[in-house]
Amino acid sequence: MIQYRFGVEGDLTAPSDDRLTVGDPRVIDFLSKLARKLLAPAVARRHPELGSLGFFLRPAELHRTVEHMRSRDALVFPRGNVFHIPPANVDTIFVYSWALSALAGNHNVVRISERSATAADTILTALNEVLADADPVIARTQRMITYGRDDKVTAALSQWADLRVIWGGDSAVEAIRKHPLRPSARDLTFPDRTSWAALSADGWRAADPAKRRAAVLGFTNDSYWFDQAACSSPRTVFLVGENTDDVRAEFVELLLSMVGERGWEIDAAMAVEKRVNAYGMAATGAISAMEFPANSVTAMSLITVPDAPRRWIGAGAFPFAEVGSLLELVPAMNRQDQTFSHFGFTSEQLREFALALGGRGVDRIVPFGQALTFGSIWDGYDLPREFTRLTTLVE
Amino acid sequence: MSVFTLPQAAKEEVLLKELSALTEHHRENCEPYSRILAASGYEPATSVAQLPWLPVRLFKNLELKSIPDDEVYKVLTSSGTTGAEVSKIYLDKAAAAEQTRKLGATVQTVLGPKRLPMILVDTKAMLKDRKSFSARGAGVLGMSNFGRNHVWALDNEGHVDVEALRGFLEQYGDEPFLIFGFTYLVWLHLYEVAKDNGLDLSNGILIHSGGWKKLVDQAVSPEEFRNRLAGVGLTKVHNYYGMIEQIGTIFLEGPNGGSLYCPDFADVVIRDPETWAEQPVGKPGLIEVISTLPTSYPGHVLLTEDLGVVHGVDDGDWPGKRFSVLGRLPRAEARGCSDTYREAA
Numbered sequence: 058m059i060q061y062r063f064g065v066e067g068d069l070t071a072p073s074d075d076r077l078t079v080g081d082p083r084v085i086d087f088l089s090k091l092a093r094k095l096l097a098p099a100v101a102r103r104h105p106e107l108g109s110l111g112f113f114l115r116p117a118e119l120h121r122t123v124e125h126m127r128s129r130d131a132l133v134f135p136r137g138n139v140f141h142i143p144p145a146n147v148d149t150i151f152v153y154s155w156a157l158s159a160l161a162g163n164h165n166v167v168r169i170s171e172r173s174a175t176a177a178d179t180i181l182t183a184l185n186e187v188l189a190d191a192d193p194v195i196a197r198t199q200r201m202i203t204y205g206r207d208d209k210v211t212a213a214l215s216q217w218a219d220l221r222v223i224w225g226g227d228s229a230v231e232a233i234r235k236h237p238l239r240p241s242a243r244d245l246t247f248p249d250r251t252s253w254a255a256l257s258a259d260g261w262r263a264a265d266p267a268k269r270r271a272a273v274l275g276f277t278n279d280s281y282w283f284d285q286a287a288c289s290s291p292r293t294v295f296l297v298g299e300n301t302d303d304v305r306a307e308f309v310e311l312l313l314s315m316v317g318e319r320g321w322e323i324d325a326a327m328a329v330e331k332r333v334n335a336y337g338m339a340a341t342g343a344i345s346a347m348e349f350p351a352n353s354v355t356a357m358s359l360i361t362v363p364d365a366p367r368r369w370i371g372a373g374a375f376p377f378a379e380v381g382s383l384l385e386l387v388p389a390m391n392r393q394d395q396t397f398s399h400f401g402f403t404s405e406q407l408r409e410f411a412l413a414l415g416g417r418g419v420d421r422i423v424p425f426g427q428a429l430t431f432g433s434i435w436d437g438y439d440l441p442r443e444f445t446r447l448t449t450l451v452e
Numbered sequence: 453m454s455v456f457t458l459p460q461a462a463k464e465e466v467l468l469k470e471l472s473a474l475t476e477h478h479r480e481n482c483e484p485y486s487r488i489l490a491a492s493g494y495e496p497a498t499s500v501a502q503l504p505w506l507p508v509r510l511f512k513n514l515e516l517k518s519i520p521d522d523e524v525y526k527v528l529t530s531s532g533t534t535g536a537e538v539s540k541i542y543l544d545k546a547a548a549a550e551q552t553r554k555l556g557a558t559v560q561t562v563l564g565p566k567r568l569p570m571i572l573v574d575t576k577a578m579l580k581d582r583k584s585f586s587a588r589g590a591g592v593l594g595m596s597n598f599g600r601n602h603v604w605a606l607d608n609e610g611h612v613d614v615e616a617l618r619g620f621l622e623q624y625g626d627e628p629f630l631i632f633g634f635t636y637l638v639w640l641h642l643y644e645v646a647k648d649n650g651l652d653l654s655n656g657i658l659i660h661s662g663g664w665k666k667l668v669d670q671a672v673s674p675e676e677f678r679n680r681l682a683g684v685g686l687t688k689v690h691n692y693y694g695m696i697e698q699i700g701t702i703f704l705e706g707p708n709g710g711s712l713y714c715p716d717f718a719d720v721v722i723r724d725p726e727t728w729a730e731q732p733v734g735k736p737g738l739i740e741v742i743s744t745l746p747t748s749y750p751g752h753v754l755l756t757e758d759l760g761v762v763h764g765v766d767d768g769d770w771p772g773k774r775f776s777v778l779g780r781l782p783r784a785e786a787r788g789c790s791d792t793y794r795e796a797a
Binding site: 326327330 | 484485488491492493509725726738757781782783
């Protein structure tokens with residue numbers, strides 16, 4: 058049973074005469090109007106994450122992205138048919154993924170999870186409102202659907218697609234890959250990721266109280282927005298420097314007060330989850346100390362950097378480890394590692410770290426507060442380029 | 453003879469001493485446990501509520517035992533309610549014998565010292581099913597030791613064997629007899645059948661356990677369960693609460709119903725899931741179960757994922773705390789982007 062959430066109903070895989078171009082004005086017009094709806098104060102208040110999405114879809118931003126799709130060496134065209142399988146519970150990813158692909162002129166089918174939350178419903182309402190006045194080509198070429206346990210639909214859309222975009226971790230990628238693509242098509246996959254935070258003790262000590270507060274506020278948003286389970290949410294915090302106990306103590310104290318001020322609540326089940334995981338890490342010798350100053354914050358002392366957990370261990374669960382320099386972290390980083398958020402480092406230190414990593418791990422190095430900010434370069438992919446194809450012409 | 457004798461203050465004095473010693477014992481003999489205590493900044497307790505507790509789910513994730521491998525006499529496993537996880541509980545000979553002895557002493561409080569003729573509200577076929585055997589089978593087998601001349605209420609296909617029940621009641625129905633079964637099976641297969649066939653269960657003593665969820669779904673509350681059973685003459689009814697991770701310890705419903713009681717060697721603490729402090733009487737929270745029986749594994753103080761409330765202290769059928777189980781705490785779920793496309797998996 059297919060439920061149509063956006064776009065015209067009908068055979069999703071039928072050949073179409075509609076043609077969009079890279080940066081098609083009809084798509085830009087549609088997305089700009091959508092941005093205005095999402096940036097409306099009432100919406101942004103209820104779902105702050107939709108505000109960031111609206112910002113991403115402003116006309117100036119869209120034109121910049123289209124400009125980025127151009128090539129000096131070739132003619133740029135839409136890739137063709139794109140089948141998106143976004144994650145169930147990060148409500149905005151499906152729009153980012155779809156909007157970039159639509160901007161590239163593709164025909165899109167987006168599978169919206171049955172378990173999608175209220176922010177997703179708000180977005181779908183906004184999409185349909187804008188659709189009412191949009192060029193009908195949008196409804197014919199852009200479809201969003203929900204369907205349950207139906208491998209046949211997944212199989213048919215996989216055969217239809219020139220590009221299949223799979224979000225949602227290793228098991229999602231493995232499950233979807235059981236359905237073959239056409240030989241010319243390919244997958245764009247977003248498997249399980251881990252993200253980290255690093256705090257320079259010297260930088261912290263040099264910062265004034267307002268800067269420290271701002272840093273912790275940014276870190277709080279990065280960590281608590283999706284229960285610390287978004288792939289770019291920081292998990293372990295590396296304290297870089299020497300004798301960092303005072304830095305950690307002040308950081309945790311500010312974190313506690315900030316979480317309280319912002320009203321982030323941790324329910325009993327999450328508090329138990331964190332105990333189970335922290336006790337488990339203590340039992341296996343990964344941590345030497347654990348503190349539970351409040352349900353919102355669990356602080357642990359890692360014994361060694363390689364013991365830093367790569368799996369989710371609960372909302373507001375932070376293993377800490379002290380290292381002498383960012384370079385000491387390099388051997389511990391791998392391909393699974395995505396976002397590395399930082400505070401208090403110099404540009405030179407960060408660049409030196411990035412160069413030492415040499416692309417073997419870590420895709421994004423961003424300041425505290427920007428871990429969840431989606432960019433069109435994500436997980437090491439230049440998405441606008443992934444959504445287009447190139448034709449060379451020698452005259 | 454009863455194991456429900458100690459008023460709360462006297463009990464806590466005994467338990468604090470024994471459990472502090474057990475904590476030391478496990479600390480010396482179970483390395484993961486000792487690491488946990490060290491990491492949490494363990495200091496000796498000055499009250500029962502201060503004793504260091506372990507989340508019960510740890511027994512699903514870790515191998516926790518305080519005996520050498522060659523002294524493991526029995527490994528008990530729970531049925532995993534969440535995925536493939538099962539608890540593993542390691543017993544040596546002494547612990548296995550002691551848990552049987554203490555379970556016996558507890559049920560004899562309501563059964564008397566003699567073995568009674570017994571109805572098992574279950575099917576013998578279940579014992580052959582290795583999958584369900586671990587939890588349900590172990591419960592039935594364990595309890596069957598306290599009866600004699602057993603009759604199974606359900607045949608091998610799981611249908612009620614009315615003839616067998618009639619035969620049993622003709623032979624033993626005039627004297628006290630024991631009935632044991634899981635709560636929803638008793639409701640579905642004994643109560644209904646007794647009502648429809650006019651079976652006289654008035655000399656029965658029912659001991660039952662198991663989650664109330666299936667009954668709550670049918671809108672049957674513990675009070676209604678008791679009242680309706682009284683309608684078929686069954687007035688001696690004892691619910692109990694227990695878990696494989698504290699095998700041998702059961703918290704038993706008193707003769708007047710409404711509350712569970714702690715045997716002399718066990719206790720409960722209700723914890724506020726926000727502050728983790730002990731809740732006062734009447735305030736619900738997470739149930740911590742405490743028992744002196746776990747000597748071969750560090751399961752003497754466990755924080756469950758069940759919610760409960762203490763109704764009163766030293767003011768009921770038996771001395772000590774009396775409490776109710778309110779249901780399970782829902783599991784925590786991450787809303788992350790590694791949240792998989794489960795439908796297709």
